[in-house]
Amino acid sequence: MTDTSLHRSLPNRLDNPFRSAVLSWESLLVLVALGIFILNSFASPYFLNAWSLSDLTFNFTEKALIALAMALLIISGEIDLSVAAIIALASTMMGLALQYGADTPVLVMVGIGVGIACGAFNGFLVTGLKLPSIVVTIGTMSLFRGIAFIVLGDQSFKGYPKSFAWLGQGYVYWVISFELVLFLLCAVIYWVLLHRTNFGRRIFAIGNNDVAARFSGVRVDRIKFILFCLTGLMSGLAAVLLTARLGSTRPSIAEGFELEAITMVVLGGVSILGGAGSILGVVLAAVIVGLVTFGLGLLNVPGIVMTIFTGSLLIVVIALPILFRMWRQRA
Amino acid sequence: MTSGTPTSMTDPILTLRGISKSFPGVRALNDVSLELYAGEVTALIGENGAGKSTLVKVMTGIYQPDAGEIRVAGQVVSLPTAHSASAAGITAIHQETVLFDELTVAENIYLGHAPTNRLGLIDWRKMRTEAQATLDSMAADIDAGIKLKELGIAKKHLVAVARALSIDAQVVIMDEPTAALSQKEIEELYVLIDLLKQDGKAILFISHKFDEIYRIADRFTVFRDGEQVGKGFIRDTSQSQVVQMMVGRSVDHIFPARNAAIGDVVLEAKGLSHPTEFDDVSFAVRKGEILGFYGLVGAGRSEVMQAVFGLTQTSGGTLTLEGRAIAPKSPADAVEAGIVYVPEERGKQGVITGEPIFKNVSLPSLGKTSKSGFLRLAEEFALARTYTERLDLRASSLSQDVSTLSGGNQQKVVIAKWLATLPKVIILDEPTKGIDIGSKAAVHEFMGELVAQGLSVIMVSSELPEVLGMSDRIVVMREGRVIDTLENTDLKPEVLVRLAAGIAEEQAA
Numbered sequence A: 001m002t003d004t005s006l007h008r009s010l011p012n013r014l015d016n017p018f019r020s021a022v023l024s025w026e027s028l029l030v031l032v033a034l035g036i037f038i039l040n041s042f043a044s045p046y047f048l049n050a051w052s053l054s055d056l057t058f059n060f061t062e063k064a065l066i067a068l069a070m071a072l073l074i075i076s077g078e079i080d081l082s083v084a085a086i087i088a089l090a091s092t093m094m095g096l097a098l099q100y101g102a103d104t105p106v107l108v109m110v111g112i113g114v115g116i117a118c119g120a121f122n123g124f125l126v127t128g129l130k131l132p133s134i135v136v137t138i139g140t141m142s143l144f145r146g147i148a149f150i151v152l153g154d155q156s157f158k159g160y161p162k163s164f165a166w167l168g169q170g171y172v173y174w175v176i177s178f179e180l181v182l183f184l185l186c187a188v189i190y191w192v193l194l195h196r197t198n199f200g201r202r203i204f205a206i207g208n209n210d211v212a213a214r215f216s217g218v219r220v221d222r223i224k225f226i227l228f229c230l231t232g233l234m235s236g237l238a239a240v241l242l243t244a245r246l247g248s249t250r251p252s253i254a255e256g257f258e259l260e261a262i263t264m265v266v267l268g269g270v271s272i273l274g275g276a277g278s279i280l281g282v283v284l285a286a287v288i289v290g291l292v293t294f295g296l297g298l299l300n301v302p303g304i305v306m307t308i309f310t311g312s313l314l315i316v317v318i319a320l321p322i323l324f325r326m327w328r329q330r331a
Numbered sequence B: 001m002t003s004g005t006p007t008s009m010t011d012p013i014l015t016l017r018g019i020s021k022s023f024p025g026v027r028a029l030n031d032v033s034l035e036l037y038a039g040e041v042t043a044l045i046g047e048n049g050a051g052k053s054t055l056v057k058v059m060t061g062i063y064q065p066d067a068g069e070i071r072v073a074g075q076v077v078s079l080p081t082a083h084s085a086s087a088a089g090i091t092a093i094h095q096e097t098v099l100f101d102e103l104t105v106a107e108n109i110y111l112g113h114a115p116t117n118r119l120g121l122i123d124w125r126k127m128r129t130e131a132q133a134t135l136d137s138m139a140a141d142i143d144a145g146i147k148l149k150e151l152g153i154a155k156k157h158l159v160a161v162a163r164a165l166s167i168d169a170q171v172v173i174m175d176e177p178t179a180a181l182s183q184k185e186i187e188e189l190y191v192l193i194d195l196l197k198q199d200g201k202a203i204l205f206i207s208h209k210f211d212e213i214y215r216i217a218d219r220f221t222v223f224r225d226g227e228q229v230g231k232g233f234i235r236d237t238s239q240s241q242v243v244q245m246m247v248g249r250s251v252d253h254i255f256p257a258r259n260a261a262i263g264d265v266v267l268e269a270k271g272l273s274h275p276t277e278f279d280d281v282s283f284a285v286r287k288g289e290i291l292g293f294y295g296l297v298g299a300g301r302s303e304v305m306q307a308v309f310g311l312t313q314t315s316g317g318t319l320t321l322e323g324r325a326i327a328p329k330s331p332a333d334a335v336e337a338g339i340v341y342v343p344e345e346r347g348k349q350g351v352i353t354g355e356p357i358f359k360n361v362s363l364p365s366l367g368k369t370s371k372s373g374f375l376r377l378a379e380e381f382a383l384a385r386t387y388t389e390r391l392d393l394r395a396s397s398l399s400q401d402v403s404t405l406s407g408g409n410q411q412k413v414v415i416a417k418w419l420a421t422l423p424k425v426i427i428l429d430e431p432t433k434g435i436d437i438g439s440k441a442a443v444h445e446f447m448g449e450l451v452a453q454g455l456s457v458i459m460v461s462s463e464l465p466e467v468l469g470m471s472d473r474i475v476v477m478r479e480g481r482v483i484d485t486l487e488n489t490d491l492k493p494e495v496l497v498r499l500a501a502g503i504a505e506e507q508a509a
Helices: A017-022 A025-043 A050-058 A061-075 A083-099 A104-128 A133-152 A162-169 A178-196 A198-208 A210-215 A220-246 A257-267 A279-298 A303-330 B052-059 B082-087 B105-110 B124-137 B153-166 B183-198 B210-216 B239-247 B301-308 B331-337 B346-350 B357-369 B377-390 B407-419 B437-452 B464-470 B493-501
Strands: A171-173 B014-023 B026-036 B041-046 B067-072 B075-077 B090-093 B171-175 B202-206 B219-224 B227-233 B265-273 B281-286 B290-294 B316-321 B324-326 B339-342 B425-429 B456-460 B473-478 B481-487
Touching: A017 A025, A025 A279, A050 A178, A050 A279, A061 A178, A061 A198, A061 A220, A061 A257, A061 A279, A083 A104, A083 A133, A083 A220, A083 A257, A104 A133, A104 A162, A104 A220, A162 A178, A162 A220, A171 A178, A178 A198, A178 A220, A178 A279, A198 A210, A198 A220, A198 B357, A210 A220, A210 B346, A257 A279, A257 A303, A279 A303, B014 B052, B026 B041, B026 B052, B026 B067, B026 B202, B041 B052, B041 B210, B041 B239, B052 B090, B052 B171, B052 B202, B082 B090, B090 B153, B105 B124, B105 B153, B124 B153, B153 B183, B183 B202, B183 B210, B202 B210, B210 B239, B219 B239, B227 B239, B239 B493, B265 B301, B265 B456, B281 B456, B281 B481, B290 B301, B290 B464, B301 B339, B301 B425, B301 B456, B331 B339, B339 B407, B346 B407, B357 B377, B357 B407, B377 B407, B407 B425, B407 B437, B437 B456, B437 B464, B456 B464, B464 B493, B473 B493, B481 B493
Parallel strands: B026 B227, B041 B202, B041 B219, B090 B171, B171 B202, B290 B456, B290 B473, B339 B425, B425 B456
Antiparallel strands: B014 B026, B014 B067, B067 B075, B219 B227, B265 B281, B265 B316, B316 B324, B473 B481
């Protein structure tokens, strides 16, 4: 064949893992988070306080739970815009169950069950009927919330039991809330799922080229369906926590959550085109969004300004990773 | 132009001189020349991959030649864009017409050069009446006001011709225009080509069908491996002479000797059918055998293989693997059964660009490299190293992005990926299309090793030397049907070409 002196064993990798970690998007997010943390502590004397910091976590935990599953979905090249509407429907169904005398375990099961059912419906429309997910979930966004409005009108459900309220308001230890513990636990599970299992590897393959993934024997539709169900499940879980924290259900509950969850995913370095991203980045992005909104709250910035901020952040973070990658390729 | 007979010594309208065009690893065109004359049809003949499409793209401003010159009516022109080609009077009618379904027929005809009124706005009324006049002059029964999507493919061709007339094109390129037409529609197209000839247009007609070429062409040019190997007047040349020019090449590289012991039937297809693509296809491949599939593009070979691989569903027929009936509903099912497929579209369907070599190789084998669903990177690297080194992959590391590899090395990654699954049958669809000579030889040599180890190989190829050099037996397909299955002993290339193109024996002899 060819000159045998050319024949050498191929190394696993050439680039230094330490260097690529330092230059990564995640380390930039850590710097940004530290910066905002320092700014906040100068901006308000009430910020550096264990209870303030604990309150801060409530600003992002529910949305961040959705962002974990959304990250997987976006990496696979799909998206779910109906997550906030799923919360509304799940919360409404929990309210209905409450009217029939359901106690806490049943309420939780109803919330999560409705979430999974909604996700499965999205997943069926996308993988079974081959419809684009952005169109499907814009449709189901109106559909799910519309059902909540029909059931509730301008009413609201109240009177959730105390043990149920603990899920959204309770503390596991000192200032460490149940919501935060649950989020950290889920973050670890999703990290393992995405970065350490065959399932996660196939998600990346699908996101980079779903045709070639299918040609390589990956069951693309099955995996996408599971991801929609997971996103529904996390939305149902978020519905349980949010309903428990607020103590009531209104049809307008969780409005705008989908944009904040997607902002966290994209700010976390997940490519909006699919195929790239990490759970660590999404967790850091969730903390940053929490820090920023809490900081603005301390400065008494009104809510409407915050939505302007979220919108701008979404645009900036879609542009930033692209600029960052261009810069890194030159470096 | 009344004296526009084929023997007239008028100057050509379009002249190409010394055109060369290379892509990384492939020389698509090498110093080719072509003249097109007013009022004449020149047939461009060649096997798949001979460089015909590349030449059309050079002539229509889509590719820029590396060397050579293009003259229109004696003037040297450069064609940096598709628009400049159209401005130079060159237009192309493609196999699948490139027109706009949602626009009206008139808009399609006048897109980019619509008549305008004094305000510079489109004069719709004038556009409509002139479009209708052009269509009527062609005796085309088409209303210029309806949307294009309401027309069938044949009528769309007529619209494309009307467009050529309306931009006053001097050179009309027809790239397999009859591929999707019925016999009656083909007759109508012939009438139209006569009309274009009378109008003094120079026509370049690309076709695989000899009956068509002999019916309407005045001159011909034969391409082989990116070079011009013959030209002349069609009436002075027999079909067998043309076939000889197409295939009569020197053997450009040595194929490995076939000495694998051939055993029992491994995969057998009986009467496989598909609603539109193929009908009643039967074949069997044995252990240690390379079964070649030869035919023209569109003969249905890839479609059959994709059905065997579970990508499309058949409407009838049975598949048997080692005596057991199988019915793969997805590629995942086929891979589990032991059938793998190396697709023709390497970049789109073969490799996952953006991912490193080792992840590409391990993807279908994750079940083996992992432990209870959890990744084990060391196992993945070991697997990838074993199979890529067997194929002599040229890369800097296993973490290199496959998009940075050459076509030949990407193909090695795809093959390595499948070998790692320890398949029983490996289907290779145009395995060496567009890859460099060195990688080609490596792939061929490796196919020999595969069958020596007892695998069964099905190779779809449109390259005659490859089919003849590698196959133990050859299945010839035409128009979705198996025409013949031949033992590859002292087989003449002319026989395959005749069977694939449907030329009768006595006519060609």
